[in-house]
Amino acid sequence: xxxxxxxxxxxxxxxxxxxxxxxxxxxxxxxxxxxxxxxxxxxxxxxxxxxxxxxxxxxxxxxxxxxxxxxxxxxxxxxxxxxxxxxxxxxxxxxxxxxxxxxxxxxxxxxxxxxxxxxxxxxxxxxxxxxxxxxxxxxxxxxxxxxxxxxxxxxxxxxxxxxxxxxxxxxxxxxxxxxxxxxxxxxxxxxxxxxxxxxxxxxxxxxxxxxxxxxxxxxxxxxxxxxxxxxxxxxxxxxxxxxxxxxxxxxxxxxxxxxxxxxxxxxxxxxxxxxxxxxxxxxxxxxxxxxxxxxxxxxxxxxxxxxxxxxxxxxxxxxxxxxxxxxxxxxxxxxxxxxxxxxxxxxxxxxxxxxxxxxxxxxxxxxxxxxxxxxxxxxxxxxxxxxxxxxxxxxxxxxxxxxxxxxxxxxxxxxxxx
Amino acid sequence: xxxxxxxxxxxxxxxxxxxxxxxxxxxxxxxxxxxxxxxxxxxxxxxxxxxxxxxxxxxxxxxxxxxxxxxxxxxxxxxxxxxxxxxxxxxxxxxxxxxxxxxxxxxxxxxxxxxxxxxxxxxxxxxxxxxxxxxxxxxxxxxxxxxxxxxxxxxxxxxxxxxxxxxxxxxxxxxxxxxxxxxxxxxxxxxxxxxxxxxxxxxxxxxxxxxxxxxxxxxxxxxxxxxxxxxxxxxxxxxxxxxxxxxxxxxxxxxxxxxxxxxxxxxxxxxxxxxxxxxxxxxxxxxxxxxxxxxxxxxxxxxxxxxxxxxxxxxxxxxxxxxxxxxxxxxxxxxxxxxxxxxxxxxxxxxxxxxxxxxxxxxxxxxxxxxxxxxxxxxxxxxxxxxxxxxxxxxxxxxxxxxxxxxxxxxxxxxxxx
Numbered sequence: 043x044x045x046x047x048x049x050x051x052x053x054x055x056x057x058x059x060x061x062x063x064x065x066x067x068x069x070x071x072x073x074x075x076x077x078x079x080x081x082x083x084x085x086x087x088x089x090x091x092x093x094x095x096x097x098x099x100x101x102x103x104x105x106x107x108x109x110x111x112x113x114x115x116x117x118x119x120x121x122x123x124x125x126x127x128x129x130x131x132x133x134x135x136x137x138x139x140x141x142x143x144x145x146x147x148x149x150x151x152x153x154x155x156x157x158x159x160x161x162x163x164x165x166x167x168x169x170x171x172x173x174x175x176x177x178x179x180x181x182x183x184x185x186x187x188x189x190x191x192x193x194x195x196x197x198x199x200x201x202x203x204x205x206x207x208x209x210x211x212x213x214x215x216x217x218x219x220x221x222x223x224x225x226x227x228x229x230x231x232x233x234x235x236x237x238x239x240x241x242x243x244x245x246x247x248x249x250x251x252x253x254x255x256x257x258x259x260x261x262x263x264x265x266x267x268x269x270x271x272x273x274x275x276x277x278x279x280x281x282x283x284x285x286x287x288x289x290x291x292x293x294x295x296x297x298x299x300x301x302x303x304x305x306x307x308x309x310x311x312x313x314x315x316x317x318x319x320x321x322x323x324x325x326x327x328x329x330x331x332x333x334x335x336x337x338x339x340x341x342x343x344x345x346x347x348x349x350x351x352x353x354x355x356x357x358x359x360x361x362x363x364x365x366x367x368x369x370x371x372x373x374x375x376x377x378x379x380x381x382x383x384x385x386x387x388x389x390x391x392x393x394x395x396x397x398x399x400x401x402x403x404x405x406x407x408x409x410x411x412x413x414x415x416x417x418x419x420x421x422x423x424x425x426x427x428x429x430x431x432x433x434x435x436x437x438x439x440x441x442x443x444x445x446x447x448x449x450x451x452x453x454x455x456x457x458x459x460x
Numbered sequence: 461x462x463x464x465x466x467x468x469x470x471x472x473x474x475x476x477x478x479x480x481x482x483x484x485x486x487x488x489x490x491x492x493x494x495x496x497x498x499x500x501x502x503x504x505x506x507x508x509x510x511x512x513x514x515x516x517x518x519x520x521x522x523x524x525x526x527x528x529x530x531x532x533x534x535x536x537x538x539x540x541x542x543x544x545x546x547x548x549x550x551x552x553x554x555x556x557x558x559x560x561x562x563x564x565x566x567x568x569x570x571x572x573x574x575x576x577x578x579x580x581x582x583x584x585x586x587x588x589x590x591x592x593x594x595x596x597x598x599x600x601x602x603x604x605x606x607x608x609x610x611x612x613x614x615x616x617x618x619x620x621x622x623x624x625x626x627x628x629x630x631x632x633x634x635x636x637x638x639x640x641x642x643x644x645x646x647x648x649x650x651x652x653x654x655x656x657x658x659x660x661x662x663x664x665x666x667x668x669x670x671x672x673x674x675x676x677x678x679x680x681x682x683x684x685x686x687x688x689x690x691x692x693x694x695x696x697x698x699x700x701x702x703x704x705x706x707x708x709x710x711x712x713x714x715x716x717x718x719x720x721x722x723x724x725x726x727x728x729x730x731x732x733x734x735x736x737x738x739x740x741x742x743x744x745x746x747x748x749x750x751x752x753x754x755x756x757x758x759x760x761x762x763x764x765x766x767x768x769x770x771x772x773x774x775x776x777x778x779x780x781x782x783x784x785x786x787x788x789x790x791x792x793x794x795x796x797x798x799x800x801x802x803x804x805x806x807x808x809x810x811x812x813x814x815x816x817x818x819x820x821x822x823x824x825x826x827x828x829x830x831x832x833x834x835x836x837x838x839x840x841x842x843x844x845x846x847x848x849x850x851x852x853x854x855x856x857x858x859x860x861x862x863x864x865x866x867x868x869x870x871x872x873x874x875x876x877x878x
Contacts, residue, residue, distance in 0.1 A: 153742045161684065250668070253647075327575070
């Protein structure tokens with residue numbers, strides 16, 4: 043019988059390897075030199091990190107074509123120093139670059155150490171992974187000396203009629219939005235970032251989304267939400283860059299230069315009363331949305347991308363698209379031209395023990411230049427949208443997402459090193 | 461400006477259509493004639509239901525190559541008559557056939573009625589969908605006159621050391637396992653079956669699984685579980701039909717002939733202590749499992765499918781595969797030859813508010829000819845498995861899955877019409 047010596051196994055590397063540990067990483071000159079360039083250069087060629095879209099003027103995961111799956115996590119900082127926070131953001135930046143390239147979060151270590159990567163995404167490839175980091179209002183309290191760098195626009199949203207918010211699913215000092223076409227890849231990313239954060243941050247809440255409900259480029263097929271309707275036909279599209287500059291990217295108007303090129307992320311967990319909706323006649327559903335269910339066409343058109351004719355009237359002079367139709371009340375013409383980049387996902391979190399109904403719906407995410415854009419639209423929807431009776435908002439969060447990693451910097455360096 | 465009459469929309473069908481409602485379906489002769497053949501024949505050619513694998517000696521979703529995603533639901537019966545239960549199973553059978561073929565759960569209705577299908581899977585295709593139905597012990601109490609048809613082997617599992625079971629996530633009168641390669645398709649299936657069940661059953665619990673952790677045919681790639689290890693290398697494989705007859709399908713030994721060709725489903729929600737596991741050195745992780753993490757090879761081999769050599773010893777006479785290694789303690793040689801068909805999925809249900817750790821792990825599902833097979837293996841694992849300290853079983857369920865739909869019958873007809 044063959045009894046191979048276990049040291050033969052290729053998993054066991056007794057040779058010296060390049061390591062990724064926060065301590066070791068930061069003990070060197072990388073941070074002192076103002077960035078990651080030195081670290082990357084110190085890696086062996088086999089460890090070279092290919093360019094991935096976290097570098098550049100904007101973070102990935104905003105204009106990126108919406109991937110199929112989401113894992114979204116919020117964290118609270120448990121460390122007490124700004125240095126610890128900065129250290130974490132450097133580690134997350136390195137990790138995000140490796141993960142987005144389909145690599146393990148760190149290189150192999152010796153077998154007598156815990157592996158640097160948890161391993162469950164081995165062999166699954168990049169799968170379109172993007173990691174998007176944001177900062178919550180609470181990060182700018184007096185713990186880290188960041189109070190004077192809080193953007194004026196970064197504040198909790200006002201209460202809206204019908205809100206039933208769970209604070210345990212809302213807010214947080216930091217957020218990580220991981221999107222990928224394979225949920226195991228997105229989960230792996232969040233899990234490994236959480237692990238790198240042990241001692242610095244603690245998970246506050248986590249939401250899995252199983253199916254995108256928006257397209258963010260014009261060549262993506264419009265998906266259906268759990269209402270059974272095509273969602274996001276008129277969403278902002280990344281191939282319309284003027285629209286992003288106008289509605290999504292923070293510009294010179296900000297009171298905080300560190301946020302220029304970033305964006306505000308609003309996340310709302312919207313429980314959908316699926317049984318009530320399913321019991322609604324087709325015609326009534328279509329009147330609520332303002333579109334036909336099958337084709338996605340507006341009630342004034344015949345195919346999905348036909349224009350929404352808000353002024354069109356039927357034989358008896360009644361508006362064809364009802365006055366309280368979602369497509370009307372949510373649209374720019376009823377909101378002073380305001381538009382949002384929607385990037386939400388359907389969720390299903392089991393059974394609500396109180397009602398024995400599905401606890402499912404839309405984990406709504408949108409990006410905008412100013413949270414006031416969302417507030418304007420939602421203030422209108424919460425009162426005038428025919429859909430509102432089928433929905434309950436169960437969480438609310440706002441995060442300021444810094445710009446993409448600048449040359450020599452890291453995620454958040456414009457804030458922490460300002 | 462064009463203001464098309466809304467009656468032109470193809471979604472609006474004012475002509476008489478074939479309908480799928482439980483009432484109408486059963487008002488005819490279908491059930492009286494002992495099955496569905498008459499119903500299928502009554503449908504128009506455009507509505508003809510193609511053959512899908514719910515017919516035949518066994519239900520789909522057991523020997524079917526494991527799909528990527530899972531939505532699993534348990535229901536309690538709220539109706540008080542056997543007729544209502546039978547009616548539901550007929551409706552579920554028709555629905556399952558349509559859904560597995562990628563069709564809506566029912567044909568289009570008039571626009572002034574609620575749509576027969578909730579619509580969110582429109583255009584997504586069959587996506588490998590299988591629906592597997594099972595009956596829990598509680599169904600055989602005195603409510604429906606089924607007590608004398610309860611299989612002796614269908615009973616709650618014994619308590620195992622370390623169990624921390626949540627009754628709200630365990631048990632149920634009926635279960636539906638929906639597996640597909642697209643989670644929206646699996647969700648849509650369960651949601652529409654639940655909807656057909658309104659007034660007859662109520663949801664008890666629901667579990668989403670985002671990534672298969674088993675292969676069930678030898679040509680499937682072995683997936684990785686959240687431990688980061690390849691899982692199920694030595695699982696039963698459907699292309700080894702002798703093994704299924706021996707270990708999975710209920711045979712002549714049963715005290716309940718209605719269950720012949722069926723199988724027992726055991727479901728256990730296993731919370732994995734991911735942070736503790738990730739802090740464990742690679743060598744120790746590999747000793748716990750008995751395999752190398754990268755390759756999946758047994759510690760006595762070099763590639764995944766090399767034999768597990770339990771008697772092999774190292775230089776100092778120590779077993780290479782430790783005595784408490786999972787691969788040894790779970791394996792047939794330590795369990796009197798017992799084998800199970802594993803068909804589990806990874807889950808992530810957010811953050812545990814008590815510990816602020818991920819509430820994630822393995823939703824373990826296995827199929828076997830007798831639940832005693834699971835009890836034997838789990839009794840051993842709960843005491844001797846090195847992995848046990850990293851796991852907490854948080855739910856436990858057993859269901860008896862009837863055979864596939866017989867000619868002229870429906871799911872469960874061997875039980876209800878016996």
